[in-house]
Amino acid sequence: MGFVVFVTGAAGFIGQAFVVELLRRGVLETGEGSPRSIESLVLADLAEDIPVVKGYEKEERLVRRGGVDIRDKGAFDALLDEYVGDEDMLSVFHLGGIASGDGERDDRGADLALDINFLGTRAVMTALREWNRRTGMQSRFVFTSTNAVFGPTETITDHSKVMPRTSYGTAKAMCELLINDWSRRGFLDGRCTRMPAVIPRTTQNASAASAWSEVIAKPYDGITADLSVPMETFLPVISIFRMMDNLIRLHNIPDKALGEDRVVVMPALPITLAEAAAEVEAVFKKHGRPIPTPVASYEEDPQVAGIVKDWPPQHAVVRAFELGWGVDRSVGEIITLFIENRSALP
Numbered sequence: 001m002g003f004v005v006f007v008t009g010a011a012g013f014i015g016q017a018f019v020v021e022l023l024r025r026g027v028l029e030t031g032e033g034s035p036r037s038i039e040s041l042v043l044a045d046l047a048e049d050i051p052v053v054k055g056y057e058k059e060e061r062l063v064r065r066g067g068v069d070i071r072d073k074g075a076f077d078a079l080l081d082e083y084v085g086d087e088d089m090l091s092v093f094h095l096g097g098i099a100s101g102d103g104e105r106d107d108r109g110a111d112l113a114l115d116i117n118f119l120g121t122r123a124v125m126t127a128l129r130e131w132n133r134r135t136g137m138q139s140r141f142v143f144t145s146t147n148a149v150f151g152p153t154e155t156i157t158d159h160s161k162v163m164p165r166t167s168y169g170t171a172k173a174m175c176e177l178l179i180n181d182w183s184r185r186g187f188l189d190g191r192c193t194r195m196p197a198v199i200p201r202t203t204q205n206a207s208a209a210s211a212w213s214e215v216i217a218k219p220y221d222g223i224t225a226d227l228s229v230p231m232e233t234f235l236p237v238i239s240i241f242r243m244m245d246n247l248i249r250l251h252n253i254p255d256k257a258l259g260e261d262r263v264v265v266m267p268a269l270p271i272t273l274a275e276a277a278a279e280v281e282a283v284f285k286k287h288g289r290p291i292p293t294p295v296a297s298y299e300e301d302p303q304v305a306g307i308v309k310d311w312p313p314q315h316a317v318v319r320a321f322e323l324g325w326g327v328d329r330s331v332g333e334i335i336t337l338f339i340e341n342r343s344a345l346p
């Protein structure tokens with residue numbers, strides 16, 4: 001019996017970094033916590049070109065399949081038929097979808113969020129449900145939700161009200177409900193986490209939160225970060241490296257430890273852009289890196305300022321820590337991790 005792992009959205013920012021992390025680890029835990037070697041890793045994305053994973057060019061267990069639309073259940077069925085035997089164990093990390101800004105751009109954005117982020121997720125889950133029923137196996141389905149499911153609040157907690165103010169957040173909240181329901185019914189073993197902004201993002205996407213990445217990633221490339229979000233705005237964030245560790249922990253948790261509530265709020269560290277810019281100077285200096293002057297400049301964009309003013313500034317969760325998850329202790333630590341591991345990111 002082999003162990004096959006699928007990653008959708010594998011050409012995206014988190015997808016590319018996560019595949020490197022899975023290959024580096026080589027194992028995931030299944031069942032009640034027994035480590036199992038990943039024998040096959042199938043990368044799927046709507047993008048035709050899924051980048052070759054640097055350092056793993058000769059990896060035989062790696063399959064890259066571009067042009068796969070998650071809305072097309074038949075295409076996902078075909079991938080399962082091709083790469084997973086009836087006796088295999090299967091886990092799916094479902095990262096494919098559109099970003100928050102794409103869902104808000106115009107009226108069509110609302111339909112895209114629903115079609116891709118909700119119905120696309122349902123299509124993947126339906127393919128897994130049928131595969132499980134046919135084989136008698138129980139695949140794990142790991143889903144990345146978002147803090148955008150919350151309504152306006154001062155502090156995000158494990159029990160904050162779900163009242164999204166974007167079509168993106170609404171579609172993600174619908175996925176969460178479906179994952180809880182289908183897990184309850186035994187259709188699949190679904191797991192989901194509400195993630196904060198993951199930084200520093202090194203690829204473009206349409207999110208107002210990108211300022212919290214640019215304030216670190218742009219100076220790293222020797223360029224002043226041009227910001228349109230007020231410098232004193234707080235945003236709960238997590239480094240990509242901590243986030244990936246937590247996502248793997250979510251996969252590895254024995255079913256019973258997760259219980260009825262399959263949705264875990266990921267811990268986060270609230271930081272301002274001003275704080276990040278100051279720490280960039282301090283940490284770059286320590287590492288002997290050149291520092292652009294200024295590190296960041298600010299020019300107001302009323303539309304962006306209007307979006308971020310609704311974001312919850314503080315974060316205080318308990319359940320994730322009880323499950324052994326971690327969070328960055330300081331913005332300096334996030335910047336240091338980035339400098340030391342830049343080559344593992346796209």
Ligand SMILES: NC(=O)c1ccc[n+]([C@@H]2O[C@H](COP(=O)([O-])OP(=O)(O)OC[C@H]3O[C@@H](n4cnc5c(N)ncnc54)[C@H](O)[C@@H]3O)[C@@H](O)[C@H]2O)c1
Pocket residue numbers: 008009010011012013014015044045046047068069070071094095096097098099116120144145146147195196197198199203205
């Ligand atoms: N990056 C963050 O800060 C953050 C925070 C919370 C949640 N998330 C969630 O994590 C996941 C990954 O985020 P990311 O930052 O890597 O996003 P990304 O935009 O960089 O990547 C998403 C990938 O999904 C693919 N995709 C889009 N539509 C598709 C479709 N119809 N079929 C198949 N693939 C499709 C895209 O081609 C892209 O490669 C997303 O679901 C996102 O909502 C991200």
